[in-house]
Amino acid sequence: MEVTIKCSYMVKPNEPTYMGVFGLSEWDQTGMITHVPTVYFYKPSQEWCTSSTRSIIDTLKESLSRVLVHFYPLAGRVRWIRQRRLELMCDTMGVELIEAESSNELSDFGDFSSQTNLFENLIPFVNYGKPIDELPLVLGQLTKFRCGGVCLGVNISHILADGQSALHFMAEWARLARGEPLQMAPYFNPDAFRSRQLPTKSLTPCDMHTELGTPPLLTGQENNLDERKKVTTVAILPLSKDQVESLKKVANEGVNGPNTYNPYTRYEVVAAHVWRSACKAREHHLEQPTCLGFSVDVRNRLHPPLPPKYFGNAILDAVASSRSGDIITHPLGCTCATIREAIEKVDDQYIWSNINFLKNLSDLTPFQDLHARKSGDGPFYGNPNIGVISWLTLPIYGLDFGWGKEIYMGPGTHESDGDCLILPGLVNDGSVKVAICLQLAHMDAFKKYFYEH
Known part of the structure; x- marks a missing residue:
């Protein structure tokens, strides 16, 4: 254009x-x-x-x-x-x-x-x-x-x-x-995440480095440089409300009764389905280690919670890990359980362990994507991994500057293998859109498996 x-x-x-x-x-x-x-x-x-x-x-x-x-x-x-x-x-x-x-x-x-x-x-x-x-x-x-x-x-x-x-x-x-007054000013507090002495045993530096460190490589490879260089393509794939409900029904089958557990959420189910479809499309060996990276909003997970309209970064990156064989062969609910376990681990103590770990590092370079973009080093959620970020709870629609609401809103260009966003449907009826970037060689197979459920 x-x-x-x-x-x-x-x-x-x-x-x-x-x-x-x-x-x-x-x-x-x-x-x-x-x-x-x-x-x-x-x-x-x-x-x-x-x-x-x-x-x-x-x-x-x-x-x-x-x-x-x-x-x-x-x-x-x-x-x-x-x-x-x-x-x-x-x-x-x-x-x-x-x-x-x-x-x-x-x-x-x-x-x-x-x-x-x-x-x-x-x-x-x-x-x-x-x-x-x-x-x-x-x-x-x-x-x-x-x-x-x-x-x-x-x-x-x-x-x-x-x-x-x-x-x-x-x-x-x-x-x-639009000519209206400001509704709510942002709340700035640069000291909100200063180090805090944890009252109980926290994660060790070794544990935390494993959580934040380099995701798995393809079996037999010493680095991910070749994977980074491969041609990628982007697709935005819709799932209707009925399709999402069908996935949730499959994922929740066999779990101990509706009164003894919380059914898997829309994010957990769709993320698990994306992860499984990617493993199949990439034709992984069954023993291939793989992880799913995601972000958790900690505003209400801290004690006390952050004030409304806190402005800054209040999200923590976390990972769920498994083997491709388990994701492909086990029921979808098993992968949902792996994702939920990783999400529920993010409590107040885990959050402060993460902050303290980063504060004690002498160099933040390994954890900054700008350097990875330039050098090819650092975390990479491409093959065999995937990063699935949720925009499901964000107020992304209805931005009116005075000439009406948008007819389309979406993510801009992204060309890194494994990048994936889950967005709500336009009418907020339970449908979703999955925006995903994969290697060109894998995209057709991914679409096939994605719509096979």
Whole structure:
């Protein structure tokens, strides 16, 4: 898709804000410290376009400058300090907002799910070849299509925000653009995850390093460099409410009665099904070790829980491990149980063990995806592993900047083997969409097994 950049603006808070160093937690500095792309497509009504006294780009710029007064850390820059740590400078350098246009039309995207390859030029580019202190933490791109439709592509640094926090920012930005007041200011507390003395025995450094360390390799391989280089492709695969319910019924068969256990959740069941389908499609040996990586929101798992609208990273990466043979040959409920066991392990003590472990490291590089992207080292959830992240509980739909709600919202481009997102269906009826990136050689087989249940 050909896109022409018309103009680029650096938008800053329109009122004075705090200037100085803003502390970052270990979770802000580990895992994904790159940007997370999302896209929103809109079809503004002709009435809005002709009656509005301000253009869409002017509306976005003005409301962005006002919302940044409340979300001021997003207008800053991060920099490297000792021990490969990062700190945030609140210096109001600003958020980049790009105005672009394309000769394409919204109809060129069909139902969007099969045209994710067209998204790349609709999302603002982040040049990770530059020093990190030159990179905006938020970038937005408004692209106008020939038909009158628009796309807002957004890249938000995971250093500053997890999914809950990023969507809080987007919702308040849209609210101000509509002419409404701010609903709830973000809660900043850089000290929320300072080390805490655990009252009982915690996980040992060895145990924790195993939890956070390098996922399994394909049997017979010494590294994953060859797997990283293989061509990948992306698919967005829908599951209707009936299909999800069918999977849940199969997964819960044979478990000890409905009154003595909690049925497996939609996430547990779909993630288990994805894991099994991937193992089959990749044609693993039965003894092949494999893991499923996922993230757990800890806001309500801490004691006491974090305050509402805590802004930052409050998610902990965890893993479920098994053998491909067990996943393929055992009932689906067994894989669900493996995933649930890994989820339930994330309690208050486990969370603080994780934080303390990271704080005591002399170098965070092995746990930062930016370095893995450049060097090929570090955790890789491609073959034989998979990373299945849930957006099922996130308020991802209904973002209205004043010209109506989006007609499509989804993840931006991602090209790493094993990346998978589970999103709720548009009408929130229990259906889901599975956005997955796999090696091209495995995708057709994956689709076959995915829809065989």
